[in-house]
Amino acid sequence: MVAPAWSHTVRRAPITKEQAEVYAAAVAERLKNKPNIIWLNGGSGKGDVNTGVWQAIGTTIKKHDPNHLMTFHPFGRTQTSTWFNDAAWLDFNMFVSGHRRYDQDTAGKKYGEDNWRYVLDDLAKTPRKPTLDGEPAFENTPQGLHKPEEPYWTGDDARRYAYWSVFAGACGHTYGENSVRQVYMPRDTKPASGAKGYFMERLDAPGAQAMRHVKNLILSRPYFDRVNDQAAVAGDEGEKYDRVLVTKGKDYLMAYIYTGREFKLELGRISGKEVVAWWFNPRTGEATKFDAFKNEGTKTFNPPGDETIGNDWVLVLDDASKKFSAPGMLAEK
Secondary structure, three states, X not given: OEXXXXXXXXXXXXXXXXXXXXXXXXXXXXXXXXXXXXEEEEEEEOOOOOHHHHHHXXXXXXXXXXXOOEEEEEOOOOEOHHHHOOOOOOOOEEEOOOOOOHHXXXXXXXXXXXXXXXXXXXXXXXXXXXXXXOOOOOEOOEOOOOOOOOOEOOHHHHHHHHHHHHXXXXXXXXXXXXXXXXXXXXXOOOOHHHOOOOHHHXXXXXXXXXXXXXXXXXXXXXXXXXXXXXXXXXXXXXXXXXXXXXXXXOOEEEEEEOOOOOEEEEOOOOOOOEXXXXXXXXXXXXXXXXXXXXXXXEEEEXXXXXXXXXXXXXXXXXXXXXXXXXXXXXXXX
């Protein structure tokens, strides 16, 4: 993603609408033929501040480069759909759920760690555009971001944010690690946000390793008919860490639980007279088939292991007639 201007640059200069148009045109002309560009307007900004500049940048870049996707990087715990959902230059929405835990989030919508709520907010708006979490809590970052005296976000938290948002209907996810995002090196004397490990040491952090598993899981089943389906939960959907998030396609259903608690689902919400059931491990990417049964009624599911935070699992139910490969196993091309 290429950010033409970060928000503090526009705010401090200040940059005029006319200057923004000249600059954006030059940047777009320089990069428009690159195959791997996604434009990131904004830059941790609030869309109701310097709105004319952001609109000018978006409109100008899209005029000179209509062939690449564009979004806007909003400020913490805000979402682009609040300001730009109708903008022709905005191809997909982005929200920033931020780095605060439940009790630290005291302003705005106060969603706390429930990043899935932003997804449902965005997808309920017209025109409907894809959305994703552009900045959830980053692994090995203090809770609250600038408070190194607080506990640090872990790989377990990073997984939870990914599955929560994607199962709510997000089109993808952004993972971050504290030292990696700032390229913290031994020569640096003042690491940001309480970073403790160096850049190269943290490239293989547990949360980073787990991101391949959520991607492989989602892509191992038909993608474009996938939606959130909370109505599949029979009974209590759960709050905070006990929340069950359900996503489904025409002929498969997946349910994520972070704490390993048992939950009940209403069957018959996908195709097929019989379903095959799997447990998919988000920590290892391994899938285990454990049952097959009629696709009707309600059924209680008890994930492997003890009920505890971080013992997360994905239940996968497949239409048996489709004979899908194991969840997370991508078909060879």
